[in-house]
Amino acid sequence: MDYKSTDGHGPNTSEPVHRFPDCDRTGPLFGPNKIKLGVFGLNLCSAAGITAAQDRHEIGWEQNVRLVQQAEAAGFEAAVPVARWRGFEGASNPWGESFETYTWAAGLAAVTKRIGIFSTSHVLTVSPVMAAKAMVTIDHISDGRAVLNVVAGWFKKELDMFGVGDLDSAGRYAYTAEWMDALLRLWTQNETFDFNGHYINIKDGYLQPKAIQRPRPPVMNAAMSPVGHAFAARWADIAFVSIDSADQAAIKEKVRGLRQLAADNGRELQIWAASLVLCAATEAAAKDEIARYIEREGDPAAAANRTAWGLAGERPSEGRKDTMQKKGSVDGGLSLIGTPAQIADNICQLSEAGIDGLCLAWFNFEKGVPMFIGEVLPLLERAGVRQAVEMGQFA
Ligand SMILES: Cc1cc2nc3c(=O)[nH]c(=O)nc-3n(C[C@H](O)[C@H](O)[C@H](O)COP(=O)(O)O)c2cc1C
Numbered sequence: 504m505d506y507k508s509t510d511g512h513g514p515n516t517s518e519p520v521h522r523f524p525d526c527d528r529t530g531p532l533f534g535p536n537k538i539k540l541g542v543f544g545l546n547l548c549s550a551a552g553i554t555a556a557q558d559r560h561e562i563g564w565e566q567n568v569r570l571v572q573q574a575e576a577a578g579f580e581a582a583v584p585v586a587r588w589r590g591f592e593g594a595s596n597p598w599g600e601s602f603e604t605y606t607w608a609a610g611l612a613a614v615t616k617r618i619g620i621f622s623t624s625h626v627l628t629v630s631p632v633m634a635a636k637a638m639v640t641i642d643h644i645s646d647g648r649a650v651l652n653v654v655a656g657w658f659k660k661e662l663d664m665f666g667v668g669d670l671d672s673a674g675r676y677a678y679t680a681e682w683m684d685a686l687l688r689l690w691t692q693n694e695t696f697d698f699n700g701h702y703i704n705i706k707d708g709y710l711q712p713k714a715i716q717r718p719r720p721p722v723m724n725a726a727m728s729p730v731g732h733a734f735a736a737r738w739a740d741i742a743f744v745s746i747d748s749a750d751q752a753a754i755k756e757k758v759r760g761l762r763q764l765a766a767d768n769g770r771e772l773q774i775w776a777a778s779l780v781l782c783a784a785t786e787a788a789a790k791d792e793i794a795r796y797i798e799r800e801g802d803p804a805a806a807a808n809r810t811a812w813g814l815a816g817e818r819p820s821e822g823r824k825d826t827m828q829k830k831g832s833v834d835g836g837l838s839l840i841g842t843p844a845q846i847a848d849n850i851c852q853l854s855e856a857g858i859d860g861l862c863l864a865w866f867n868f869e870k871g872v873p874m875f876i877g878e879v880l881p882l883l884e885r886a887g888v889r890q891a892v893e894m895g896q897f898a
Pocket of ligand 1: 584585586587623625654655656657658672725726727728729730731732743744745776777834
């Protein structure tokens with residue numbers, strides 16, 4: 504088949520969406536829990552927030568395996584890595600150390616049994632042929648639990664390492680749309696095809712074997728901007744968003760808008776959000792911990808670089824900057840801070856507002872994950888937004 508993206512199906516046209524088959528909906532992300540949960544950013548140092556505190560998150564393979572296995576045993580649906588290639592320097596160089604995400608996912612796929620294993624991919628750094636094959640391999644290793652999280656890129660300094668730091672937002676998303684189109688064809692078509700795009704050209708495209716999940720694994724897209732959300736509505740099964748308001752009505756409206764965008768394309772979209780978690784016995788203690796991480800033991804030079812180094816058009820708004828400064832959340836999005844009961848209530852409200860899943864990150868995962876499992880999860884189960892995991896269920 505000769506496929507020309509400029510002939511009607513490709514990006515930047517008013518033609519109808521090319522109908523690729525829906526993903527397999529039998530995997531971990533499509534279970535009965537009303538609010539799904541993921542561990543987010545274990546593969547990245549200082550994933551949740553910028554701090555020079557001694558007990559900030561440092562990465563290690565044995566630790567990543569152990570924490571993902573703990574989350575899996577507690578019934579979490581997702582292990583989601585952050586894609587990063589360099590850090591924000593300063594005293595602690597936050598995000599400066601990370602495990603590459605396809606190989607991270609492959610390793611975890613081999614040592615888990617049930618949890619959804621994500622790979623997060625900067626599309627500009629990898630050919631869709633390579634990505635399609637890596638994901639199929641992870642899907643076989645995990646026996647059908649692979650999920651691809653597609654990102655268009657955030658920081659120029661790291662994309663410059665690949666020679667692709669100069670595309671503006673429209674260019675990045677046009678590229679990303681072609682990349683997705685090519686990847687979906689490789690995943691779902693048995694016949695070979697030519698793909699003649701503006702950015703991507705494939706001669707006699709071929710991919711075998713196909714994934715275990717038929718016709719294809721799920722795709723998530725992480726984005727914040729309207730152009731990003733329009734992309735998710737057209738190409739992804741899950742929109743992974745950053746919620747920058749604590750107002751229930753505003754969150755409901757955001758979720759409604761995203762679902763409508765997908766419905767306009769004749770599609771269904773799950774909505775997941777990222778959140779920092781800081782849980783303590785009292786609200787005052789939780790707030791004091793935040794102040795310690797961000798103010799008393801903060802890393803102001805790195806925090807300043809984080810706001811300055813975004814790609815053009817992706818510098819945080821004043822509102823987001825405020826959240827980043829006061830709560831230490833790296834993306835200026837949600838933060839769940841307080842007692843177990845307060846955090847559980849907050850999560851129930853997010854579920855009520857229509858959020859389908861939360862990807863959670865902690866300043867210190869080693870302390871935070873077990874505490875969340877021991878003290879918050881039972882409250883979510885009692886509230887009916889999650890089911891209890893039966894002993895031995897995943898043995
Ligand atoms: C929840 C969430 C997770 C993200 N994860 C990543 C990531 O792992 N790597 C990355 O480069 N960008 C990540 N991004 C940033 C996006 O790639 C993008 O740069 C950002 O959302 C701003 O631009 P856009 O919304 O127009 O895409 C993430 C964004 C969100 C909202």
